[in-house]
Amino acid sequence: MTEERQRSRDRGTPIRPAPELTDRQRTVLRAVVEDYVLTAVPVGSKSLLGRYALGVSPATVRSAMAELEFLGLLSHPHTSAGRVPSDLGYRLYVESLMREAELDQTDRLTIRHQFSQVELTNNEWLRLAASILAGSTRSAAVVTPARSRRARFGHAQLVSLADGTRLLVVVLLDGNVVQRRLDRAALQRAIPDSALDQSELDGIAAALNAELAGLSAPQVRRRAEKLPALAALISTVVMSLLEEADSVVVEEVFTDGIVNVLEQPEFARGGKLRPILEILQRSDFLEQLVPVLTRSGGVHVIIGRENTNDAMHEISLIFAPYGAPDRALGLLGVLGPTRMRYPRAIPTVRYLSTLMDELINSQYGETQ
Amino acid sequence: MTEERQRSRDRGTPIRPAPELTDRQRTVLRAVVEDYVLTAVPVGSKSLLGRYALGVSPATVRSAMAELEFLGLLSHPHTSAGRVPSDLGYRLYVESLMREAELDQTDRLTIRHQFSQVELTNNEWLRLAASILAGSTRSAAVVTPARSRRARFGHAQLVSLADGTRLLVVVLLDGNVVQRRLDRAALQRAIPDSALDQSELDGIAAALNAELAGLSAPQVRRRAEKLPALAALISTVVMSLLEEADSVVVEEVFTDGIVNVLEQPEFARGGKLRPILEILQRSDFLEQLVPVLTRSGGVHVIIGRENTNDAMHEISLIFAPYGAPDRALGLLGVLGPTRMRYPRAIPTVRYLSTLMDELINSQYGETQ
DNA sequence: GTTAGCACTCTCTAGGGGAGAGTGCTAACG
DNA sequence: CGTTAGCACTCTCCCCTAGAGAGTGCTAAC
DSSP states (O other): OOHHHHHHHHHTOOSSSSOOOOHHHHHHHHHHHHHHHHHOSOBOHHHHHHHSOOSSOHHHHHHHHHHHHHTTSEEOSSTTSOBEEOHHHHHHIIIIIOOOOOOOHHHHHHHHHHHHSOOOOHHHHHHHHHHHHHHHHTSEEEEOOOBOSSOBEEEEEEEEEETTEEEEEEEETTSOEEEEEEOHHHHHHHSOSOOOOHHHHHHHHHHHHHHHTTOBHHHHHHHHTTOTTTHHHIIIIIHHHHHHHHHOSSOOOEEEOHHHHHTSHHHHSHHHHHHHHHHHHHOTHHHHHHHHHHHHOSOEEEEGGGSSSGGGTTEEEEEEEEEETTTEEEEEEEEEESSOOHHHHHHHHHHHHHHHHHHHHHHTOSOO | OOHHHHHHHHHTOOSSSSOOOOHHHHHHHHHHHHHHHHHOSOBOHHHHHHHSOOSSOHHHHHHHHHHHHHTTSEEOSSTTSOBEEOHHHHHHIIIIIOOOOOOOHHHHHHHHHHHHSOOOOHHHHHHHHHHHHHHHHTSEEEEOOOBOSSOBEEEEEEEEEETTEEEEEEEETTSOEEEEEEOHHHHHHHSOSOOOOHHHHHHHHHHHHHHHTTOBHHHHHHHHTTOHHHHHHIIIIIHHHHHHHHHOSSOOOEEEOHHHHHTSHHHHSHHHHHHHHHHHHHOTHHHHHHHHHHHHOSOEEEEGGGSSSGGGTTEEEEEEEEEETTTEEEEEEEEEESSOOHHHHHHHHHHHHHHHHHHHHHHTOSOO
16 A cells, blocks of 8 residues: 555545546445445445446455545445445535436325325424425434514504403514513503503504514614604514514424434444434524525535534435525425435435425415 | 242232331332432342441341332342332332422522523423423423413404415414414405405404404304304304314423433433334323323322333323413423432422413413 | 341353454456 | 456454352341
8 A cells, every 4th residue: 555545544534525436436436325325334345246236346346445445435444344435425426426316206296195185284384394304214304494584574463361461463474473471561661651451552553563564673673763652662572573583593493203313223322322312402503504505595415524513423414495585494304324315315305395385485375 | 939929029010009118118118219210220238238327237128128029119120130119119209208308499599590581482481491300300301381271262363474365363362373374265265255455354353353352162153153244264264273272282392301311221222212202202192191280280200100101111200280270281391211310300390380380370460 | 036148140241262254465367 | 457366364243151240038046
């Protein structure tokens, strides 16, 4: 082994980020990835030939594997073990080796059929989407509700709950509902000099609706300056509701199929499991995904150490945004070991994101 | 060993459900439970004496242990191992051996302080409660939102979303908000012969509010018969919203501290883990808890096989209801291995349920 | 009733020894 | 010159064994 090769192997980093491969190398890499994804066992030259008729001898495969390892696409758990794809190997596979089919007709119909069970409420759609994703990819699935990226005031209402207490309900333009309870003291602060009977409250709500409809938080703030009668209410309550809605990027998360991940041999052993569960519980990795996904749209694949988050170095994400551009945006995708069935997961995520697009758009009406 | 003793051990069931114990037996049982809860290692007579000065010899402890095993309070993993409490042993411990302190002053203050961070929205309270429970008991915590057990119509509103689409928002008397989107076709069905401009919609909402305020689903149905103009809207939309709210017992669940459970040695090994995660994800066991908890109130402890659910045979639940009686009811509690720190978990659950009671009641105003 | 002594049982761990799979290298082959 | 067969070598995994350690139940003495 030359010194250069030695160095490259020690660092485990590729010499060239996007190497040009011979046909044979591509064939071998593809076979190794697919075999390893299937079996979770490091792939040896001989056993590979047992499953793939490559038309060459084990020795030839071995030399191809050695080259692929030199290029940083495969790696070696230990000297006398088979090869395992590196993150870069998976990356190359996903980019140019994978025979990615669209989801076949029966899968699409099955999924669409489940969605066509009408009368599902909003949340149930999301639950269903997560459940389908998880089942179809055998990974953990995550779906977030579609949210407007800038909350805009829609319609307000003041409702009496019990003696002295009122509820301010604001429907945002994206259809989300936010609310705040106001006890007597808070009401006095927000609406001074008022008897606070229902007819008066209705008048106040009507005034809010007339003045604020369609406005975002900064616009509301400016408008409030010209409305002395409503200024206190707006600054203490309405603004905070809107700002809260703006600040929350990922508010609620629907997860399914966590068990699928735990059953993978790479996570069956104790220690590795904990960080993943924490990630799924906290799910703040989603916030980091938002800018990436909104910038370009479509399905994004993040493999292993491509994740900035240390705890996710052995995890791949396949995520896509969905929703109506500039109106409401949600995230959906799957999460599993880097040893993932990409050719299955990617089309599934893509199909589900278009399906959710349709749902959102049909909700907002077919306007353009 | 007599034949009777042999039989009893073979079946592993106690001869008497609530045996009378000597002082020594009680002392030994308590020591075994507390030692095992702490160490997770089967407790031997000698090692027990190393940690508890019982003032007797190992042989005496052994004979007491043998009696306790005969009574079904302890069990034996294998012949030459120490003793482990049985479900019944834990039960007796919880009922009459445990020195249950109320949460001490500092704990109470710490918890109360976290809640006093004002401006938390409803959901954040629940998240916080789950997080406190999980942290304080080192178990998995579950909290459900308080829901009215019978939804009652509060206030309706029809909001325009986009061309042709409207949103019917109904605030229920318990403060929960339900909504349904209506596209053009659904609107035509629900409100025939109408131009559907905003002023007309406002009129319709006002009519609903005047007629239905405070009514439950069956009452709404009866009232609808006398309101031909609104009958279609009520029967197609309002009724289904109310019935949905009624049927959903546990709609949303806030969980925290799942990792705490996974770190327990009894679940660290692969197979046992899966059923627990599934339980926590589906959380339908909560529905079974509702009748039990509402019937009597207070903290309920369910140990191991006392659970009807097979998958929970090695799990203990400590749950309490919270809320305002006859108005809104929520559940909160913790879930962990039967080897649980009951003297810590029970007061914590109790304290948090009273705290949530206070929150709910202050929300509804201090009315009676 | 309590205790010391004792023989016995069972688990857990460490160490040794293949079996098996895989490798890299070399030399022959087409 | 790429490909292949052969070979010596390496490393893991699994099984087996043996011994240490902990704990038990029983018996006999206190």
